[in-house]
Amino acid sequence: MKTPAETGFAFPEWAYKPESSPGSRQIQLWHFILELLRKQEYNDVIAWQGDYGEFVIKDPDEVARLWGARKCKPQMNYDKLSRALRYYYNKRILHKTKGKRFTYKFNFNKLVLVNYPFIDMGSGRGVPQSAPPVPTGGTHFRFPPSTPSDVLSSSEELRSPGVFSTVARRMARGSVSDCSDGTSTNSELEEAAGADERAVGADRAFRGLLAPRLPHESFFRFYGGHPNPAGLARHAPRGHPEPLSPFPVSPLPGPGGLLGSTLSPALSMTPTPHLAYTPSPSLSSPMMGSHFSFNPEDMKHYLQAHTQSVYNYHLSPRAFLHYPNIVVPQPHRPTPEKPAAHHLQGPPMPLPLSQQPGGADDGHPSPFKFKLQPPPPGRKQREAGSSLAASSSSAHSSMFTGPVTGSAAGGAPPKIKVEPVSDLSEEDVEVTDISEEEELNQNSEDEEEGSSPPLARGGRPRLLNSRGSPFGPPPPPHIHPEDDPDEDEEVFKTPATPPPGSLAFPLVGLKTEPGAAAAAPVSPGGTRCIPLKLRFKRRWSEDQRMEADGERDEAEDKKVRGEGEEDDDAGGRGVVLGLMLPPPPTQRRASSELQRATAQLSLENAGC
DNA sequence: GACGGAACGT
């Protein structure tokens, strides 16, 4: 049936909104889990294991304790924590690895990979035992090493770039407190503090790229250079986790306010793609803008890396950037040697699916259609219902309708999505085709997206894309404002709100022409680069869209669909990719640059 | 151990 691609689905908005979003500002459990996973110190407590994204809680009580400490819930225990984890099943953030105790698996496809292709997830570094998690979708996803050493290793010496540092600061904003009486658990420190701002050209480029995507900066923070690598990590076995708080209090004085404002927008970034492109915060944000600069070379670098990743992980071709000026590297890049040295990120990753039969993971590729989220069941309704109230239907709708659209910063609220659940219908629709047309159309259209939403998309989703070859002539840049509405229900919602200050207009104005740099309105700093940026953005948009399409594989909730299949990941992706990407990836690793970039990112957040 | 409903809190 439907290939995953057909429905365009992107990640749920919640994925992007971590603390920054208004709705949920606190650290979320899955973020927390990731955080622990990325730290070696907690290796004895929780660690990656098995397939990509799969982790095992070695010490449930301890994890619970840490979580409780973080949330200031001393009563926390594994039973409760696991309940929370189970809620993630429906959200598709996690899956339970059946048969293995305390073992769960992240659906990075949706969550992160797509958005953060550069990140490497394999915590492999510290985790010898198991294979590092392999990212399915996109690339190496490794969370940034918390320890400096990691950083170093991954990249020779990267330090945090100025640009991001800023971001980091913002993140720092965190909160702190309350329970920190010492209970605060983990703390690793991740201070971003010392970042020195040295940006290497390439790095910068990456960052720049990344930036736009970062859903919330907070999630991944830039890594500041730490002076002493040795110090931290390591010990902290569960016994006393607390010495440092992982989430630095807020070391950085930064311009919280400033950034803060931008924060919210961050969310939008990712989502944006689909529809109209709203200016991504990053771009818009002053800081970003100023630092952002794309050099063709950098871009190239990036592209290459990206390309590889794409191939390696079966991303959709669209994932490739279509930049006029840049030549996309072929999939098989002669890069046989990967930096073997880096254990860190270079985990051997099994390729997912398509090519690799080894799908170790659960592998249950069953395509199923699904809706994003099941309508929330009425809880009490039951009772109430007994008496009378019958119609509860309304409930679900609310979910999607979110305020999101409102983001319209400027003015026109793009409300794209109207129907919450309409997916269904869409599902029916098939998508297979790919028409380039859309792309073309989009070109012109995109531009306006900001101001005008793609409301009417022509109609259907044609998600898929591409003709198969990624390499081909670079298609004209396009974004689709249109992807399907459905696809992202959630996603759409998140249109970002442009940062109050600067960008508002860009939205509207965004028209970017390929080529016409001048046109770009954008921000302060790098005007000249803009065109590229825009292109990137566009690309991103598509990417995401694509990804989404591809990815929808995931399982949905049983509730919604039916049950049957559960899993996910691989299957979907594979399918999608399969369509488009034939080429055998020889190598999986992204170029070192990626790694570097990766290294720089890091998680962060403030805890309670 | 895992699952998921229900009520409740934020």
Add this chain to the structure above:
DNA sequence: ACGTTCCGTC
């Protein structure tokens, strides 16, 4: 929305 707390069921 995102858990937290309880709790019954498998």
